[in-house]
Amino acid sequence: MAPALLQAIARDMGCGTGFTDINLDFHHRFETNGNIFRNWCELGGELSDQDQQDLHEFIATLDISAICAAEVVGISVFSKHSQPFTTWFLQHYRSKMSGVVVVGGAGVSMGDYGARLREQGLVDHYVINEGEVSWRAILAGNTRHPGVDSVGPGLLDFEDVPVPDYSNFKLEQYLNSQVHGVTIGVEGSRGCVRNCTFCDIRSFWEKYKYKDGRRLAQELIHLREVYQVEHFFFNDSLVNGSDKAFRDFCSTLAEYNATAEKPIAWSGYYIIKSAITYKDRDWVALKNSGVKSLYIGIESGSESVRNHMKKKFSNTDIDHAMKQIQLHGIRCTWLLIIGYPTETEQDFEQTLELLRRYQPMAMDRTIDTVALGMTMGILPGSPLEELKQELNITSIIPGHIDGGVTWKNHNSDFQTRIIRRIRAEEEIRALGYNSWVGDNDVVAFFEKKLQDIVENRITDDDIAEYHG
Amino acid sequence: MAKFELFFDCSVVGPAPNIRIGIDDHVITEMALPVSHYAFEYELPAGPHKLCIELCSKLPQNEIRENGQLIQDTWVQLKNMSIDSSMMNHILHDAGHVKIDWDYHPDVATWFQENRGEVPVIMPKSKYLNLKSQYVFEFKLPLREFMDQYHFIDPSYQKFYNVPLAKYSALKQKLVNGLQG
Numbered sequence: 001m002a003p004a005l006l007q008a009i010a011r012d013m014g015c016g017t018g019f020t021d022i023n024l025d026f027h028h029r030f031e032t033n034g035n036i037f038r039n040w041c042e043l044g045g046e047l048s049d050q051d052q053q054d055l056h057e058f059i060a061t062l063d064i065s066a067i068c069a070a071e072v073v074g075i076s077v078f079s080k081h082s083q084p085f086t087t088w089f090l091q092h093y094r095s096k097m098s099g100v101v102v103v104g105g106a107g108v109s110m111g112d113y114g115a116r117l118r119e120q121g122l123v124d125h126y127v128i129n130e131g132e133v134s135w136r137a138i139l140a141g142n143t144r145h146p147g148v149d150s151v152g153p154g155l156l157d158f159e160d161v162p163v164p165d166y167s168n169f170k171l172e173q174y175l176n177s178q179v180h181g182v183t184i185g186v187e188g189s190r191g192c193v194r195n196c197t198f199c200d201i202r203s204f205w206e207k208y209k210y211k212d213g214r215r216l217a218q219e220l221i222h223l224r225e226v227y228q229v230e231h232f233f234f235n236d237s238l239v240n241g242s243d244k245a246f247r248d249f250c251s252t253l254a255e256y257n258a259t260a261e262k263p264i265a266w267s268g269y270y271i272i273k274s275a276i277t278y279k280d281r282d283w284v285a286l287k288n289s290g291v292k293s294l295y296i297g298i299e300s301g302s303e304s305v306r307n308h309m310k311k312k313f314s315n316t317d318i319d320h321a322m323k324q325i326q327l328h329g330i331r332c333t334w335l336l337i338i339g340y341p342t343e344t345e346q347d348f349e350q351t352l353e354l355l356r357r358y359q360p361m362a363m364d365r366t367i368d369t370v371a372l373g374m375t376m377g378i379l380p381g382s383p384l385e386e387l388k389q390e391l392n393i394t395s396i397i398p399g400h401i402d403g404g405v406t407w408k409n410h411n412s413d414f415q416t417r418i419i420r421r422i423r424a425e426e427e428i429r430a431l432g433y434n435s436w437v438g439d440n441d442v443v444a445f446f447e448k449k450l451q452d453i454v455e456n457r458i459t460d461d462d463i464a465e466y467h468g
Numbered sequence: 469m470a471k472f473e474l475f476f477d478c479s480v481v482g483p484a485p486n487i488r489i490g491i492d493d494h495v496i497t498e499m500a501l502p503v504s505h506y507a508f509e510y511e512l513p514a515g516p517h518k519l520c521i522e523l524c525s526k527l528p529q530n531e532i533r534e535n536g537q538l539i540q541d542t543w544v545q546l547k548n549m550s551i552d553s554s555m556m557n558h559i560l561h562d563a564g565h566v567k568i569d570w571d572y573h574p575d576v577a578t579w580f581q582e583n584r585g586e587v588p589v590i591m592p593k594s595k596y597l598n599l600k601s602q603y604v605f606e607f608k609l610p611l612r613e614f615m616d617q618y619h620f621i622d623p624s625y626q627k628f629y630n631v632p633l634a635k636y637s638a639l640k641q642k643l644v645n646g647l648q649g
Contacts, residue, residue: 175624326557327555328557329557329558361555363612364556366555422639429633439628
């Protein structure tokens with residue numbers, strides 16, 4: 001989605017733009033190449049001579065003439081997994097680019113990646129955190145603006161975020177589009193109303209900011225009509241941070257859908273709120289707004305664990321929300337975290353018990369899927385990092401300060417958490433839930449980390465970037 | 469005993485017509501609209517069954533017309549149904565259809581004949597009853613097997629789901645042995 005915002009800003013400033021998604025082409029070309037796709041990109045392994053040759057042949061199939069000739073090239077680095085290819089591409093093709101090269105995106109903040117690229121002379125500038133203002137400054141030639149090559153002040157007014165411009169995107173080629181019909185990413189908010197201990201969102205956005213619900217709904221209607229979008233996926237941490245904005249959003253879309261020839265459908269992350277928050281009419285509006293699937297961070301069946309996480313909802317709240325979700329025929333995916341630092345064996349059993357209790361909703365596909373993730377990872381920038389001492393968290397590799405996924409304390413170590421993770425997998429499959437692993441090879445990841453422990457080795461991938 | 473819960477939306481104009489709820493050939497209840505919720509238990513053997521909801525006594529007085537134009541109507545729609553706590557929401561359309569009493573509604577049959585070229589035997593993918601008609605939901609027990617027919621993951625997404633458990637088993641055994649050792 002970030003390139004669509006950058007494109008919208010550039011056009012707003014009168015610039016001609018072009019967009020190419022090399023990541024999409026890369027995915028299509030190397031998806032089945034284990035060494036490049038898995039070992040190099042995800043696990044930080046080395047490229048063979050044959051891999052190098054394959055990558056150059058891949059680039060030769062692309063038309064990068066516009067990239068080479070552009071006055072400004074903006075490269076969006078989505079995550080840590082995008083870093084190896086970005087570095088490789090710049091090392092081999094930066095010299096062919098005549099313009100200013102800028103990198104931004106979440107992957108640029110990780111491990112000072114942007115600063116390192118600049119030191120190596122591979123990019124002219126980097127942008128970390130929110131890039132809207134910095135990108136405008138760079139296009140205007142003001143590269144001394146706060147936020148360019150430094151931590152910026154962030155976006156003060158979220159209403160300044162433009163409507164994304166998806167011109168030149170091959171929307172139908174994305175996997176989500178193949179499953180849900182033409183799908184694009186949208187955002188109605190940044191940050192979160194919670195400060196869950198396991199989450200690093202506050203290190204990116206200190207305050208929660210959101211768009212007016214009616215304006216957001218109108219934005220979707222506009223995008224639906226311009227790009228024939230059939231399904232929207234919200235990139236937000238949660239779609240219902242502001243109850244008022246969420247109600248306005250749902251009721252506006254419900255009104256549109258009531259008479260639309262092709263109603264809007266959408267999916268996104270949702271947080272359980274207190275049972276008294278939403279009335280019957282809110283659930284009806286949610287259903288009629290075209291919601292297709294909600295991704296809900298249940299995290300644990302233990303209230304004690306969830307309380308420590310500061311999730312701020314009870315099992316009663318879950319029961320109330322799920323009953324409404326089921327009654328209105330909305331599908332959802334449950335996101336669970338296995339091995340939170342306070343999770344005891346009894347707490348873990350409560351998670352299994354919750355899954356058993358909800359089996360009827362697995363059968364009717366109200367809970368379409370459960371995502372168990374890669375076991376608890378302690379993210380840099382998350383509140384848990386500050387609680388390490390209090391929770392007796394130490395690295396399983398002596399002397400190493402970074403806990404990652406291999407940490408241990410009195411409640412569990414990495415091996416225990418893997419066993420719990422596999423037990424949970426066996427349980428959900430027996431109960432009839434679908435289990436989502438995404439494109440992660442969970443078992444290979446676990447085996448590699450166990451080997452790292454044997455060899456007293458910490459690697460870059462010792463951080464579970466996400467669960468689910 | 470299988471537990472059934474039915475959830476309805478409805479609108480009534482004029483004298484309340486009845487709906488009749490039945491399983492296979494057995495009438496469970498007949499009651500006047502409006503109704504929003506009805507629960508019952510019924511002993512069912514394994515195998516195929518039909519749940520039937522019939523708008524059985526709709527009258528001309530249940531419609532308000534001005535100059536022949538329908539202004540307000542009486543209707544009932546099955547909004548959701550649960551069998552043994554499992555909601556059928558996602559398959560009510562796919563496993564259900566509506567049969568209309570064409571003898572009672574010859575004018576509608578004529579409209580279909582003239583505009584569609586034929587009078588449909590059933591109205592597939594509908595739960596909406598505003599004519600003298602019957603909604604039929606065909607299911608079978610055990611419920612799990614029946615619902616599995618309607619649960620699928622899009623083929624493009626298959627690779628992201630349900631890794632074979634055997635892949636996990638060896639690792640688990642190794643770890644359990646290691647902990648015991």
